[in-house]
Each structure stands twice: as C-alpha cells, then as structure tokens.
Amino acid sequence: MSEKRLLLGDEAVALGALYAGISGVYAYPGTPSTEITEFIQLSPQGRSGEVRSRWCTNEKTAMETALGMSFAGKRALVCMKHVGMNVCADPFVNSASTGVRGGVVVLAADDPSMHSSQNEQDSRFYGKFALIPFFEPSNQQEAFDMMAAAFDLSEELELPVLMRTVTRLAHSRAAVVASGQMRAQNKLDPETETANWNLLPINARRRYQVLISKQGEIAARAEASPFNALELGPKGGLGVIACGNAYNYVKEAAPQGISLLKISQYPIPAALVHKLADHCSSILVVEDGQPFVEEQIPALLGAGYKVEGRLTGRLPRTGELSPDNVAAAFGLEAKTSFAPAEHIAPRPPQFCQGCGHRDVFTVLKQIYSEYPQGRIFGDVGCYTLGALPPFKALDSCLDMGSAITLAKGAADAGLYPVLTVIGDSTFTHSGMTGLLDAANENSDITVIISDNLATGMTGGQESAGTHKYEAICLGLGVEREHLHVVVPLPKNIEAIAELIRKEIAYHGLSVIIAQRECMQTLARKQRAKKATEK
Amino acid sequence: MKLDIKLSGVGGQGILSIATVIGQAALTDGINLKQAEVHGMSQRGGDVQSDLRLSTEPIYSDLIAKGGVDLLISMEPMEALRYRNWLTPDGVIVTSSKPFVNIPNYPDESAVLAELAAIPGVISVDIEQMARDAEVPRSANMILLGLAAPHIPILSADSLREAIASIFARKGEAIIEANLRAFNLGLQYSTSL
Structure with a gap:
C-alpha cells in the first residue's frame, strides 16, 4: 500500500506515528506543534478512539501519561512546543532512568526566530542532558520515515527517544509518500520488572548505571544511521x-x-x-x-x-x-534587485473584533490610569496582546502559569495594588498551584481569569477546566465573597471596573472570572450549525 | 521549470486557501512543491505571508531567497509593497487594490496605491468590488488566483479548476460553482489586459 499526500511537517510526524502503531498521543497545544495531535484526532483511528488523543492539561501530565501507557506495553507519542520541554523536564529526564517498555517518542517543536514563542531554546540540549538518542528530520518525508525508526529504536534500547523539529519544517507542506503497512498496536503487556520504575535511590543508582552502559550502543546507532x-x-x-x-x-x-x-x-x-x-x-x-x-x-x-x-x-x-x-x-551575494518600498507600516497581531479579552483590557486600562503605582502581571495566550497599544495594561509574560505567582511575590514584597490576568487554559496548565499558594496566605492580589472557554491562541482547542473554574477556585481556598463571575461585554465595563476597585480595596485574595466564549470557536460552531440545518 | 510564489495579506483574508488550491493542483500534476506558512500569534489580524515553491526538479529550501520571488500574490496593497524587494527583476505582482486598514498608522492610501501603480507590470484590481458585482462576495481570493493564473505557467488553468472543485467539494455544489466562477472571472480579466 502506498499513498502520496500533501502534508505539513507536523502532519507527516502524525501520520508516521500512526503507521508506527501508536496507541496514544499525549500533548498540550503549542505553536508550532499543535497540528500533530489535531491530525491524529481527526484520523479514523483518533475518531474511533482506537488511538487515544484528547488534549492533556499540560506537558508534564502528557509525558507521564505516555510513560504509563509505555509501562503497560504500548507505544505512545508525546508532543509539545520547545518550552513545553521545560514543563515536563522532570519526568522526561527520569524516564531515561526508568527506561520504557512500549516505545515512547517525545516530539519537541522548536521555534527559532520566536514567531510565536518567548524564547528560541534548542531542544537538542535536552536529548544530550537525558543521555538518550535523538532525531532531527530534514524534511517532511524524513519526518514520516523517522517515526517508525524512532519507535523501533526506543523499544530496542528500552529508552525514550526525542525528536526535534523547527517551525519551518513543522509548518511547511510537501508531498509525502506513506508506504508499507500500518503496524498493529502492541498488545497489553505490563512491566514485570517494576523495580526499574521505582526510582528509590537504591534502584536509581542501578538504573543510572544501566543508562550509562547504553551510551556506546546509542552512539554506534547514530554513527550507522541511514539519516546521517x-x-x-x-x-x-x-x-x-x-x-x-x-x-x-x-x-x-x-x-x-x-x-x-x-x-x-x-x-x-x-x-x-x-x-x-x-x-x-x-x-x-x-x-x-x-x-x-x-x-x-x-x-x-x-x-x-x-x-x-x-x-x-x-x-x-x-x-x-x-x-x-x-x-x-558561503560568501554568496544576495540577488536583491529592488529597494524596500516606501509606504509600508508594521501590522502587528491584535485581538479579534468582539473578543472578550478586549473588554477585559478596556477595563484594566482604566484601572491602570487610576492606580499608576499598581502593576498587572500577565501570562501566555492571546491576552498577552494586552501589553501592546492601545491597551498597554500588562507588565509581564514569563512562562505558562506565572501570572499568579509573580503577583504573589510582588505583593509579598509590599507592592500594591497587584492584579494578574491569566487565561483559562493557562490557569489549569500551571496557574492553579500558584493560586493555592496565594490562598494559603490570603495574598493581597486580585486575580482575573479571562475565560474564553477555549485554548484560543493555538486555534481554539478544548480547555481542560471549562465550567469548573468556580469549583476549582473554591476548592483551592478562595473565599466565596471574593470570588466573582462576570461577562466581559462593552455594556458591563463600568460594573466590572467597580468590582475590581472594590476588590483592590480588600486586602486579601480575590478572583474574578471574566467568562465569554472565544469569537473564533463561537463562529466555527455557528458555521457548523448552519451547515447541518441546510 | 520552476516558479517561486509569495502570498501575502492580513490574517483571515484567505491567502492559505489560495495556497491550498495551488498545492492540490501541483500534487495532481506531479509537480514538486514546498509551502511554508506561519501559524499562531501572527494570524490574529497581523500581516501574514507564505512561500510557495513549484518545480519540476527537487526543491530543498522551504523558504524563497530574497530577490527570488517570481510571482507575488497579495490580498492587500500595502502587504504587496512589503515584499516588493523580494521580487526577481521581471517578477510579477498580482494584488487586491483595496486597502485593509486595521492599524492607526496605515500610510496614506493614495500614496500606497501610487507607489504600487508605478511598478512595471503590476496587476492591481479591486477584487472585492468585482466579487460583489458578480454576486460571489466570499470568493474574492479565487478571483485573485484567476488573475494570477496566466503567470503560473507550470500549472494549467484546468488543473487549477479541478483543484478548486476538489478543495471545495465538501462544501457543496453551490460553493464550488461560486469559486469556479470567481476564478474564471479573474482569468478572463487578466488575459484581456
């Protein structure tokens, strides 16, 4: 069997993994890796549930779940953008010590030039750090071909394998020939040597020796690789x-x-x-x-x-x-024949028309003008655009889930007033733990969860905590009278501003959930509804 | 034979649909293709561009070198000017003439259009107006593809038509019809120039 298809690098990776007989893909959306998981979700195997493919809460839960599947004897793919490697570094590095049973391939999509990222770290360092084999495909066809080789190598060496791509491969299309049979999934065959997975120091020392002893074989495989x-x-x-x-x-x-x-x-x-x-x-x-x-x-x-x-x-x-x-x-001169045009201006990205984040930042811009000594800590998502004109009402974007903890630290130091804005998906990704810290000390901060019921930035994927945010906040110890749900709409702006002023005046932890669906996912649902009505 | 195309516009204007149609036609005709896109943050109302390379020979780089663009297809006039210096000496620009103003510092519109008009061989058409007149208001991008088609000698107009029919197949007969009509309209206009 052979099929020729026009595929993004991401899609070639996904198809390669399906051909390699994976039983699950575990991932958190992140540019430029998102389309890998989406391709598997929309494949026949994904739709039927034969291959598990639901989005995970973050990269660490993804990595660990994949390892659990491997423990049970089956193959799993883990996907993330490069900075996601930082989030899952703990299980990733330790999985080199436990080793794997079913094959595990970890796909990290790097973003040199930071098209949609906060740094351009190189995931190959993680491969070397963890002492495991790693791959770097040069084109879409190789990305497809490598997947089977990577899973086979993972099972032969009983080690996780890393694959690194970059934006220009992940998001570039070319014809890919998929040939051969799709490999059947591994049968359920759980680990019997469970001491290998139990990294008590006495086992960990032994397992680390095993990992070191494999280094010669790992190097020999790279030396003889058909990809080099x-x-x-x-x-x-x-x-x-x-x-x-x-x-x-x-x-x-x-x-x-x-x-x-x-x-x-x-x-x-x-x-x-x-x-x-x-x-x-x-x-x-x-x-x-x-x-x-x-x-x-x-x-x-x-x-x-x-x-x-x-x-x-x-x-x-x-x-x-x-x-x-x-x-x-190489000392070759550029062939440019024309000077740059004169009448051009930069066109930065901006909020969609009608977006709820827009209304949140209209309020915050107002609040900022009233409390110029205050600071607003932000996070990673579409709403990071609130830092740009015309709003300029966001003072930080460090890493996923950092808004609340940065705010708490600043408040601990005496800064007042301190506000924070975090998206719904970012909150469940890794903001919740920080809110627990803040609740335990009743920190003097006002947290705004800008909840658009989706992971918007990456294309509107489901968000892990949708409809659970009030319950989560209450469960973490936020006081009922300082937990509010509002609808960010132009007509509500004054009422929301008044609520924020009130909560700033309260010297303790407050959470305001600003909840309105992402315009993109809403439009998509309406189009789908219209299509079924026809 | 090779053709290096740059597509440009504003996020949401539909440049990727144009790329998809050309890609489908190339796949059917056995022409090698590479097409680099940027997803994520830049899609939100910002400037977007895509490099689309076609060749009968193997293609290595996903990106086109500066000064190597044979054909620039743009959904917006200032976005066409942005890549002016990427063109080969006899490169062609096919663009919508209708400014999309979503930034406060958009340059003077008449100056943008004048600078564009001064470029030899530029094809600048108000495709949105044309689409409304022909009652295919949502297919302006296929008018643009039709306008560009004579400058894509590596693919025949029939291959592009077949690709349109196949890409829009799941959206139903009426949508296929509208897009084909839009494409033909652009092609006719272009060949009459």
Whole structure:
C-alpha cells in the first residue's frame, strides 16, 4: 500500500506515528506543534478512539501519561512546543532512568526566530542532558520515515527517544509518500520488572548505571544511521556540517567544492565528523537554533582545528536560518534587485473584533490610569496582546502559569495594588498551584481569569477546566465573597471596573472570572450549525 | 521549470486557501512543491505571508531567497509593497487594490496605491468590488488566483479548476460553482489586459 499526500511537517510526524502503531498521543497545544495531535484526532483511528488523543492539561501530565501507557506495553507519542520541554523536564529526564517498555517518542517543536514563542531554546540540549538518542528530520518525508525508526529504536534500547523539529519544517507542506503497512498496536503487556520504575535511590543508582552502559550502543546507532550522510567533495576544501532542516539551505545555496555531513540522528556521529575533518581544511557548522553541535566539535577535533558557525559570527548568533543568511555564510551575494518600498507600516497581531479579552483590557486600562503605582502581571495566550497599544495594561509574560505567582511575590514584597490576568487554559496548565499558594496566605492580589472557554491562541482547542473554574477556585481556598463571575461585554465595563476597585480595596485574595466564549470557536460552531440545518 | 510564489495579506483574508488550491493542483500534476506558512500569534489580524515553491526538479529550501520571488500574490496593497524587494527583476505582482486598514498608522492610501501603480507590470484590481458585482462576495481570493493564473505557467488553468472543485467539494455544489466562477472571472480579466 502506498499513498502520496500533501502534508505539513507536523502532519507527516502524525501520520508516521500512526503507521508506527501508536496507541496514544499525549500533548498540550503549542505553536508550532499543535497540528500533530489535531491530525491524529481527526484520523479514523483518533475518531474511533482506537488511538487515544484528547488534549492533556499540560506537558508534564502528557509525558507521564505516555510513560504509563509505555509501562503497560504500548507505544505512545508525546508532543509539545520547545518550552513545553521545560514543563515536563522532570519526568522526561527520569524516564531515561526508568527506561520504557512500549516505545515512547517525545516530539519537541522548536521555534527559532520566536514567531510565536518567548524564547528560541534548542531542544537538542535536552536529548544530550537525558543521555538518550535523538532525531532531527530534514524534511517532511524524513519526518514520516523517522517515526517508525524512532519507535523501533526506543523499544530496542528500552529508552525514550526525542525528536526535534523547527517551525519551518513543522509548518511547511510537501508531498509525502506513506508506504508499507500500518503496524498493529502492541498488545497489553505490563512491566514485570517494576523495580526499574521505582526510582528509590537504591534502584536509581542501578538504573543510572544501566543508562550509562547504553551510551556506546546509542552512539554506534547514530554513527550507522541511514539519516546521517557524508558526501565528500574535493580534498582540502571546506567541510560543512548541516543539521536537520539546515541541510536544505546548504543544498539550495549549492556552493562548489564543499564536503557535506548531514546530521539527523544524534549523539553527534564522532567518526563521521573525524572523517570530514581529515578530508577538509576547516569546518562550517550550519544548524538552526543554538550552536549545539558547533560547541561540541572542538572537544572532538582539538582546539587547533578551525570551526566556524553561529559562535564565530559567520552565521547570525540569533534567529532562524534562511536561504539568505546561509548563502551569505558561503560568501554568496544576495540577488536583491529592488529597494524596500516606501509606504509600508508594521501590522502587528491584535485581538479579534468582539473578543472578550478586549473588554477585559478596556477595563484594566482604566484601572491602570487610576492606580499608576499598581502593576498587572500577565501570562501566555492571546491576552498577552494586552501589553501592546492601545491597551498597554500588562507588565509581564514569563512562562505558562506565572501570572499568579509573580503577583504573589510582588505583593509579598509590599507592592500594591497587584492584579494578574491569566487565561483559562493557562490557569489549569500551571496557574492553579500558584493560586493555592496565594490562598494559603490570603495574598493581597486580585486575580482575573479571562475565560474564553477555549485554548484560543493555538486555534481554539478544548480547555481542560471549562465550567469548573468556580469549583476549582473554591476548592483551592478562595473565599466565596471574593470570588466573582462576570461577562466581559462593552455594556458591563463600568460594573466590572467597580468590582475590581472594590476588590483592590480588600486586602486579601480575590478572583474574578471574566467568562465569554472565544469569537473564533463561537463562529466555527455557528458555521457548523448552519451547515447541518441546510 | 520552476516558479517561486509569495502570498501575502492580513490574517483571515484567505491567502492559505489560495495556497491550498495551488498545492492540490501541483500534487495532481506531479509537480514538486514546498509551502511554508506561519501559524499562531501572527494570524490574529497581523500581516501574514507564505512561500510557495513549484518545480519540476527537487526543491530543498522551504523558504524563497530574497530577490527570488517570481510571482507575488497579495490580498492587500500595502502587504504587496512589503515584499516588493523580494521580487526577481521581471517578477510579477498580482494584488487586491483595496486597502485593509486595521492599524492607526496605515500610510496614506493614495500614496500606497501610487507607489504600487508605478511598478512595471503590476496587476492591481479591486477584487472585492468585482466579487460583489458578480454576486460571489466570499470568493474574492479565487478571483485573485484567476488573475494570477496566466503567470503560473507550470500549472494549467484546468488543473487549477479541478483543484478548486476538489478543495471545495465538501462544501457543496453551490460553493464550488461560486469559486469556479470567481476564478474564471479573474482569468478572463487578466488575459484581456
């Protein structure tokens, strides 16, 4: 059987995982990884429930649930954006010690240039940190092909495997040929050596030794990987190491007389690097994200060998690779024929017309003008746009779930008044625990949960706590008389402002849930309803 | 043979539907394709763009190099100007002439249109008006694709029509009809220039 389809890199990963016989995908939405899980949800296996695919509350719950499935003997895929790796780092790193039974592949989609992220951290560091094998596909077809290889390797070595993609692969379409049979799911076959999963120090020390003893085999697999390839050019020329997606930009620039080592499976294949170095006079490392490989090469070749890349300035230190900056690294000039146009202005993203967050920030802008000494701590989501004109009513966006805890710390230090805005999905992701801290001390902060009944930023996925926010807040210890639900609409703005003033005057913890559905999900539901009525 | 297309517009204007139709036609015709999009935050009323590369040879990079765009298709005039300097010397711009003003500092509209009009060979049409006149108000983007079609020699007009029919198939006969009519309207206008 063979089918040719036009797929995003994300969709190629998803189809590859289905072909590899997964029993579940566990994920929290995050650009640019979201479409992987959505593709599986909409697949026949996802719709029937044969492959579990409901969104998780956060990346840590996703990682742990996948490990539970692996414990029971089945294959599971975990997906997230790069910063999600920070959230699940604890189970991720420790799973290298427990090892896996059913195959586990962790997919981290990095976002160099921060198209929709707060940093451009490189997930390959996590693979090295956890001492596990990791992959970096160079194109959509390879992303599909690699999935089966990654799951097989995971089960052979009894280790989780990491796969790293970048925005330009995740969100780029190309034809993908899916051939062969879909592998049947593993049968239920729970772990018998449960001591391996019980990381008491006495077991953990033994398991860590086991992990260390596998390092030679992991390295040998990368050395012999069909995804790594060395193309030797004329002797004494420039050697290029191109990692994952970077391979495409090098091939596009097609400089003459180079030798090229493509790396798509790690750890760094040291023997191949030595072969390249012996054949060439110097090496240029082309990699998207951080200088992960470039930093390690001197340890392999000695400090005397000339290595260039992002650290030496031959490529930019920050931002994603492009055909332009890679061509420039080869000394090729840009072919631009025209000057930039004159009459253009930046067009930043903004709230949708009619969005409830808009009304929340109309109120907060007013409140801010009344309490200029106060501060409003924000969080990650569409509502982060409240920091921009015309509202300019948000003072922070650090990481998922940080609004309430930053606010509590500032209030502990004596700042007053302190407000915070957090979205519904971000609140359940990792804001709830901070609210418990605040409730335990009755912190003098006013929390606004801007609840649009969806995970809006990533396209309106379901939100884990919808219709449960009052109960959650009460359960965590928020006092009934300081817990309010309001509807953010232009006609209610004055009443909401008055309520906030009242709660600012109260020196303790208050929570206001501003609840109105996301305009995008609402419009989608109305369109679907219209279609069924026809 | 190769053709590198950049699509631009404002989030929500439907540039990705144009890309989807071209992609479907390329897949059917066995033409290699790569199409890079940006999702997430930038979709919310901000500027959006997509690189769409077609070739009979293998394509490596998902992105087009600066100065390498053969055809710029834009749903908005200022968004067309934004990528002016990405064009090859004989690159073509096909754009809607109707400004979409959702920012306070949008440049003077007549200056935008004048700068655009001064570019040799530019095809700038009020596709929204054209769509309303033809009673296909929701298919302005397919008028734009029709306008661009003569500049996509790597795909035939019939391939694009078939792709429209297949992409809109699940939305019913009437929607397919409206989009085909819009496409033909744009194509006719373009060939009469």
